[in-house]
Amino acid sequence: MHGGRSLSSRDLFTRFIQATRAAMVPHSSTTQNSVKPVRASPWVIALYFAIHVALDAVSYVQPVLKLGITPLSPQTGLVLAFLYAYRGNFWWVAAAFLVSEIVIRGIPMHFWILPLQVISITAIYQVAAWLLRKKVPMESVATLSGTLKFIAVASATAITAGTASVGLYTLASLVPTDQFASALARFWVGDLNGILLLTPLLLRLADISLLLRAIVTRPAAFAGVLFGLLAAFTLVFLVGNPGDLRFFYLFFVPAISAALIWGIPGFLLAALALQISLVAGVQRLSEVAPLVDLQFLMSTLLVTGFALGAVVTERENSARLALQREKQLRDSEANLARASRAATTGELASTLAHELNQPMTALVSYLRASEIMMADGSRTDARLAPTLRKAADEALRASDILRRLRNFYAGRDPQLESLELQPIVEKLVEALRRSERSGVESIVMRIDPNLPPVHADRVFIEVILSNLIANALDATTGLAEPVIEVAARKSDKAVHLSVDDNGRGVSDQIQGDLFKAFITSKSDGLGVGLAVSLSLAEACGGELHLAETSLGGAKFEFVLPIDSERRESP
Amino acid sequence: MNIEPTIYLIDDDAAIRDALMLLLNLRGLTAESFSSAELALAKLNRDSRGCVLTDLRMPGMSGLELLAEINSREINLPVVLLTAHGDVATTRAALRGGAFDFLEKPIDEDILVDVLTHAISEDARGHQKRLQTETQLARINTLTQRERQVLTLLGRGLQNREIAIELSISPRTVEVYKARMMEKLDCSSIADVVKMSLLLDGSSRS
Numbered sequence: 001m002h003g004g005r006s007l008s009s010r011d012l013f014t015r016f017i018q019a020t021r022a023a024m025v026p027h028s029s030t031t032q033n034s035v036k037p038v039r040a041s042p043w044v045i046a047l048y049f050a051i052h053v054a055l056d057a058v059s060y061v062q063p064v065l066k067l068g069i070t071p072l073s074p075q076t077g078l079v080l081a082f083l084y085a086y087r088g089n090f091w092w093v094a095a096a097f098l099v100s101e102i103v104i105r106g107i108p109m110h111f112w113i114l115p116l117q118v119i120s121i122t123a124i125y126q127v128a129a130w131l132l133r134k135k136v137p138m139e140s141v142a143t144l145s146g147t148l149k150f151i152a153v154a155s156a157t158a159i160t161a162g163t164a165s166v167g168l169y170t171l172a173s174l175v176p177t178d179q180f181a182s183a184l185a186r187f188w189v190g191d192l193n194g195i196l197l198l199t200p201l202l203l204r205l206a207d208i209s210l211l212l213r214a215i216v217t218r219p220a221a222f223a224g225v226l227f228g229l230l231a232a233f234t235l236v237f238l239v240g241n242p243g244d245l246r247f248f249y250l251f252f253v254p255a256i257s258a259a260l261i262w263g264i265p266g267f268l269l270a271a272l273a274l275q276i277s278l279v280a281g282v283q284r285l286s287e288v289a290p291l292v293d294l295q296f297l298m299s300t301l302l303v304t305g306f307a308l309g310a311v312v313t314e315r316e317n318s319a320r321l322a323l324q325r326e327k328q329l330r331d332s333e334a335n336l337a338r339a340s341r342a343a344t345t346g347e348l349a350s351t352l353a354h355e356l357n358q359p360m361t362a363l364v365s366y367l368r369a370s371e372i373m374m375a376d377g378s379r380t381d382a383r384l385a386p387t388l389r390k391a392a393d394e395a396l397r398a399s400d401i402l403r404r405l406r407n408f409y410a411g412r413d414p415q416l417e418s419l420e421l422q423p424i425v426e427k428l429v430e431a432l433r434r435s436e437r438s439g440v441e442s443i444v445m446r447i448d449p450n451l452p453p454v455h456a457d458r459v460f461i462e463v464i465l466s467n468l469i470a471n472a473l474d475a476t477t478g479l480a481e482p483v484i485e486v487a488a489r490k491s492d493k494a495v496h497l498s499v500d501d502n503g504r505g506v507s508d509q510i511q512g513d514l515f516k517a518f519i520t521s522k523s524d525g526l527g528v529g530l531a532v533s534l535s536l537a538e539a540c541g542g543e544l545h546l547a548e549t550s551l552g553g554a555k556f557e558f559v560l561p562i563d564s565e566r567r568e569s570p
Numbered sequence: 571m572n573i574e575p576t577i578y579l580i581d582d583d584a585a586i587r588d589a590l591m592l593l594l595n596l597r598g599l600t601a602e603s604f605s606s607a608e609l610a611l612a613k614l615n616r617d618s619r620g621c622v623l624t625d626l627r628m629p630g631m632s633g634l635e636l637l638a639e640i641n642s643r644e645i646n647l648p649v650v651l652l653t654a655h656g657d658v659a660t661t662r663a664a665l666r667g668g669a670f671d672f673l674e675k676p677i678d679e680d681i682l683v684d685v686l687t688h689a690i691s692e693d694a695r696g697h698q699k700r701l702q703t704e705t706q707l708a709r710i711n712t713l714t715q716r717e718r719q720v721l722t723l724l725g726r727g728l729q730n731r732e733i734a735i736e737l738s739i740s741p742r743t744v745e746v747y748k749a750r751m752m753e754k755l756d757c758s759s760i761a762d763v764v765k766m767s768l769l770l771d772g773s774s775r776s
Contacts, residue, residue, distance in 0.1 A: 369592045
């Protein structure tokens with residue numbers, strides 16, 4: 001019947017939707033805003049009026065006692081939604097009730113009943129709308145508790161409105177007293193189904209548009225639900241005995257599937273399709289079950305589906321929330337990691353700047369000195385040649401620092417080979433002594449002359465040993481008589497290379513974390529020395545640990561596997 | 571005592587010490603190098619003249635710690651700090667600690683020599699001033715109680731008569747003390763006397 005909807009009426013429909021949404025907004029933010037009555041625009045009122053009357057007309061099926069108590073009143077859902085969105089339109093709603101009553105059912109014999117009935121019902125719906133706004137805003141009809149509250153309000157509204165109407169009819173002796181209960185039941189179920197179906201559907205149109213998008217992503221499921229509805233309809237109305245409602249429960253399958261797949265909005269849409277087909281079926285077929293029975297089944301379906309849909313929607317929402325929170329958490333963790341990486345990089349850069357600037361400073365100074373020596377062209381300074389050689393050495397030293405850094409980051413694989421430890425250690429200590437670094441003269445070597453060859457990476461040994469010696473030098477700086485002992489001895493399966501000193505030792509505070517990166521007691525250190533050393537030692541199949549000092553400071557022991565041992569094992 | 575101004579170079583890096591020593595010598599500056607702040611402190615004393623050129627970051631005592639130590643021992647040498655990375659915090663700490671200047675490695679030789687020359691002449695000027703003050707303080711110490719009182723009151727701008735009332739002596743006697751005091755302090759004018767009284771104030775306060 002909406003087939004010939006003109007452009008202007010579609011406009012009206014859009015406006016209604018927009019106005020409905022606009023009315024929704026204040027509720028989501030504050031409830032205080034609801035003090036001010038909101039009046040609908042004339043267009044929306046006109047549209048409401050038309051739909052109200054149309055719904056009433058369409059659902060005027062199997063009225064009881066020619067009093068217009070039909071087992072279906074979809075207009076009640078519309079009324080509640082309208083009053084929820086525009087609370088200042090009491091009289092328009094009353095007028096719509098009155099007009100549709102007169103147009104569809106005609107003026108009753110006791111015409112005084114009509115205004116009384118219309119006003120009392122409108123008042124009841126006004127109160128119901130107020131109650132919903134205060135206690136069960138539509139946004140809460142996405143959780144199980146909110147949905148159950150909504151069902152309770154709808155049910156109470158329907159029973160109150162029914163009692164008022166049927167009571168008036170009874171008072172006017174239009175309904176026999178013994179039929180009060182059954183008339184009330186009809187009234188109640190009609191109003192209840194109308195509210196449950198249409199009120200959330202109309203007030204949550206935004207959800208429906210979301211739903212349509214969700215349906216597109218799952219066309220197979222949509223087709224399945226549609227097929228289920230059609231199949232159930234065919235079985236209930238065309239195949240089975242129309243008076244027999246055994247098959248009605250088949251409708252549960254598609255409706256509840258929709259609830260499980262798309263939550264409340266999906267279920268509402270399926271239920272709407274079902275309700276329309278029920279009304280159509282009842283009107284088309286000459287002999288069917290009484291609609292009131294169908295409506296009671298429909299109520300069961302609505303309540304069940306609603307509750308299930310709420311569970312699904314609630315779970316979806318909480319899953320989405322959890323996902324959002326997880327993302328936020330991940331974001332903040334990533335930020336933290338980035339920040340600490342930046343800090344580390346900054347520290348590393350500053351260390352690198354210091355390391356590189358040393359040879360650069362010496363290099364620049366040697367070159368400037370050479371320039372000055374050459375400027376005096378008359379004679380060749382004897383110091384020129386050694387100075388230039390020293391400058392070249394400094395350039396090599398700078399590039400060596402860069403190479404070490406690159407190796408450190410590249411984390412190259414160890415190149416294990418059979419190595420004589422003694423020459424490596426002696427060469428390294430010799431180089432340190434040549435550097436004239438303060439404290440190097442305190443280094444004592446105690447190396448077993450009969451060491452077996454070890455199976456390790458030469459560079460790794462050098463890096464570890466120079467790290468350990470550098471630490472010992474730092475620890476003994478400022479001592480009157482610093483002693484650093486570099487020793488190597490063999491045991492059954494390994495060679496123990498150790499660096500002992502009489503320095504400050506390792507504080508208890510950092511002892512546990514000694515080999516972790518960025519743990520340091522030095523104000524200007526990066527705290528990577530021991531961490532790198534440990535990983536290099538392990539890469540060689542060796543060990544690095546703090547040992548019992550015999551000098552009073554700290555003793556680090558690097559245990560290297562003996563080469564022959566390696567060859568014997570598979 | 572005529573000591574030649576020396577640049578006391580402190581760096582834990584042997585190559586830098588070697589290179590800078592060579593460069594400074596070639597530029598005609600006298601320098602002495604140390605591999606640590608501790609070694610330099612063993613050598614430095616209040617009679618040392620010249621300036622200190624020290625690396626900031628060293629094992630053991632750092633450049634900033636050396637600066638503080640030099641200040642507390644009243645060695646009175648200007649300190650020029652060398653650093654590989656001139657971060658704001660360190661620079662501020664150095665300047666607040668009384669560093670003469672702050673140079674970033676690698677150093678431009680001309681700037682280095684310029685800064686060091688300035689530091690040395692600053693040291694010489696400061697030394698000269700300290701010597702002068704010492705001489706004057708020594709002279710003030712030769713004054714008698716009365717002469718000292720007259721000096722103080724003259725410094726406050728009092729006239730002979732007012733001083734006489736203050737000290738309960740005759741203006742004639744004040745004249746005598748004043749003349750003797752000016753002779754001892756080698757002052758020719760009242761302006762010189764006022765300057766000396768300020769010195770007296772400063773020394774008695776400290």
